[in-house]
Amino acid sequence: MFDDVPPGVLQSWPPPSSNPQTKIPTVLAYEIVLAVLLNAVVALRFYSRLLCVTRKVHPDDWVVVPGYVGEHFLLRNSEVPH
Secondary structure: OOOOOOHHHHHHOOOOOOOHHHHHHHHHHHHHHHHHHHHHHHHHHHHHHHHHHOOOOOHHHHOHHHHHHHHHHHHHHOOOOO
16 A cells, blocks of 8 residues: 555654544444434425425425435445444
């Protein structure tokens, strides 16, 4: 990976400061917070379109659905190392 980096440059880099395993709770917290926000935004978008603004769903609203489903698919299939 670092075969083309001169040895002097590699030695000037600081050593790794943390173990990736210790960041798992932080990453999970961010995922949960962002998933909750995503749910709220998508629900509010459809709520505002269906009940407040136009009383129907337009094609631009349906473009949101694949991203919404894809995000939940990625969260369910993400693996947390043990």
